[in-house]
Amino acid sequence: MTQSVELTLDDETDRAVREQWAALAEAGLPTEQRVLPSPSHRPHITLYAGPTLDSEADERLPGLFAGLRLRFRIGAVLLFGPRRGQVVLVRQVVVGRELLALQEAVATLCGASPEGQFGPGRWTPHVTLARRVPTGQVGAVLTALGEVPELDAVSRDGRRWDSDRRETWSL
Template structure:
């Protein structure tokens, strides 16, 4: 699926990656197990079979709403067996976040969104682990608790990007200053 995603600022990104490491250290599946350059803690705004790159210029101005403070809530499970359970940190929904989500969808138009990304049904979250069994969920909760992971966590949503799985490319969509800083920090681009 193609997606449009909100990335976290460096401190928030690091805090979520610490939670990934706790799960990995406990011998559990974790998003940290994915070593691809596109793997980063994020909140999916839109997921659909195709996102036309021609929409990028319309999306870029929407990044002016960033950075945006947010809060990750307590642990939540999505999915169902047999595919596996997904352990996430939901994003506490605010009017500002819902407005950004609605403006993104208005800008894109069209249909075909994955249901949990459509306006009115959107479930904003940051994924910690996928394809967990019920036993692994219990172990994950224990590991995170023992590591002192807080039940809620303030974060900053700082950048917008588009993921194109066909081309396996990340397209930064702003804010422009944050993209330049990220490229410099990551060694000149993705």
Template sequence: MVQSVELVLDEGLDARVREEWAALRDAGLPSQARHTGASNAPHVTVGVADLVDAEGEAALAGIDYGPDSPLRLGGLLVFGGRTSVLSRAVVPTAGLIATHLAVQAALDGAPGRPDTTRPGAWTPHVTLARRLDPDQLAAALSVLADRPRELVGTIRGARRWDGDARATRAVGTDA
């Protein structure tokens, strides 16, 4: 199962993203708001692997995840395919890129690391909705058209999603 390292948003930024989730849900569209599990929270994924061994866990615990570092969510971003994923782009900063590189180094050699999370291919984002068909995507863009172009906040900390246990836990500094 997937193991990931995620940056968690501060309370205010988290609330603004959840407002966008709710607007999509209230319009009858796919939305992350429909995932009601306790682990569901707006986040930025900085690393993914199928397995993280004890050495990797120790390396991840030693990373400074930049709590209280600025985090700016930019415009809407669409990942296409048979269906689309609608996200908010994350505007990269030197600190965010350094955190990403540190996580990638900690996961070096771990199995099942997708190319899309590796340096040079990673697109930082916060997911708003998944599995949108073309009509739903057009409707979602319309629903969110009047939202602010940018949402600004900070990184609260980091967490680990453990797909085997289907649970999250803080990693490094407080999350």
């Protein structure tokens, strides 16, 4: 399945993204909001994802996040796709040097393929709002969201997600 390393968001930014999830759900549109809340499901920025992660990388990852206080901006709404008549709706994460350096260090430690989506110059940082949005619903999705202000965010923590065990833990 999937092993990933993610940046979590400060409480205010987390709440703002969840409000956007809720607006989509209330409109009956695709959303990342879950019907049954899950403590492991929350807004995040994926720094690396792959089928496996070796134990040495797992042991060294917390050192990359020690003392983290990373500021960044969550910007415009973007669409990934279309693919098979659907798009993924995301919020852009505006990249700064610190964020790029952290992602590169994580991807290198985790053994990301240079040609893959987490390789140097290939990563597109974002926060997902909805997956599998039919292209015919893009207008309705944008209407449901209304104005989407930029968000000044801070991350003080990373987490690991192990989809095999369905567990997350703080780094």
